Amino acid sequence: MNFKLKTPAEAVRLISSGDSVYIQGSTSIPEVLVQAMTDRAAELRGVKIYSGFAVGRADAPYCRPELRDSFLVNSLFVANNIRRHLAAGDGQSIPAFLGEIPGLFRDGTLPVDVALVNLSRPDAEGYCSYGVSADLAVSAVDCARIVIAQINRAMPFSYGDAVIHLSEVDAAVEVDEPLVEVPTATPTETETRIGRYIAELIPDGATLQIGVGGIPNAVLAALKDHKHLGLHTEAMTDGVLPLLESGVIDNSLKTVMPGVSVASLALGSRRLYDYMDYRKDLVMKDVAWTNDPFRIRQNPRVMAINSAVEVDLTGQVCADSVGQRIISGVGGQHDFMYGGSLSEGGKTFIAIPSTTPRGESKIKALLTPGAGVVTTRHMVQHIVTEYGVAHLRGKNLAERARALIAVAHPAVREELERAAAERFGHSFLRIK
Structure with missing residues (x-):
């Protein structure tokens, strides 16, 4: 050298x-x-x-x-x-x-x-x-x-x-430059409730795609009694380590690279980086490979779990901007939401607290002007907050609005009901 x-x-x-x-x-x-x-x-x-x-x-x-x-x-x-x-x-x-x-x-x-x-x-x-x-x-x-x-x-x-x-x-x-370490987010009480709601809908033998932060960690913590889970994800974090070490994630039922955990990038603590070192049952792949929806769908029961900045009453998901200000990117959310929806037995989730740290509702009548739609309303299956799960798959727009209002913060539900009634008329009002 x-x-x-x-x-x-x-x-x-x-x-x-x-x-x-x-x-x-x-x-x-x-x-x-x-x-x-x-x-x-x-x-x-x-x-x-x-x-x-x-x-x-x-x-x-x-x-x-x-x-x-x-x-x-x-x-x-x-x-x-x-x-x-x-x-x-x-x-x-x-x-x-x-x-x-x-x-x-x-x-x-x-x-x-x-x-x-x-x-x-x-x-x-x-x-x-x-x-x-x-x-x-x-x-x-x-x-x-x-x-x-x-x-x-x-x-x-x-x-x-x-x-x-x-x-x-x-x-x-x-x-000899230490890698940046990303502290493991300890789930709040709100995030723990969201994680439990999602975990209840994840079957044994599922293949996980899971993101970064308190809610993903809450989901992972709630999966400790599951069996034969697989990992095919974009980002790998410390949150998966307990499930890997306990054998809950064994990748035994995956179709794509069975027996092997697959990711495209990793971010976490030194413990995660040490775990990865010379480990042949964990591979890092080109993101064009991991995020190909038609490869993702080949795995059974893909569970795609992602987050959002805000969601409107029709199920449009903004995840990359606050109004006009771009704060992140599309990443792989759409790829995994699409691949997960095509997977046999697959489910997709957008997991959000009902409000921002400032107390503003994350479920809105209309997206903030300038907000970008990362995942379209045609793709969304479940929106999950600490108040429950809004099942949107197959529902019309008025039914979606009713389901989303039910998981919004109680303080904004009346306001959202008025907006939905004005927008959808009798179609909304007749739904109880």
């Missing part, structure tokens, strides 16, 4: 003005390389940055307003380290399902000149791993002319698509 070892400053000399640069995400942003690239700002112009889902320690240095002529920020998922800057206009987001972005790289719609990645140390045969972030990294590296890598002692070695030989790396920098 020594012939490719460089200092960070030397490695990023391979980036030229006008290049398109992909930066690996999840909890593995190659921070040393990113800072070295940013330090060259005075020499660079028009470098287009592609970033996906990521959790950064601090704001991305290349987003600073004074560097906007050097770096053109294009987010494929608005992450915490760039959110404030994009809201201020110092960058833009590209709407896309996470699962379709590898195709945009591969067909040249989004050309990639340089990939900055954070890799594990090589094994005896010279193979490194993308570790916690196969998602977009696999396709970006496949398409890049130049691959610049941090070889990181802290990165676990994961299998699947997340493997690259050192011969494919053009410049390498050795680092």
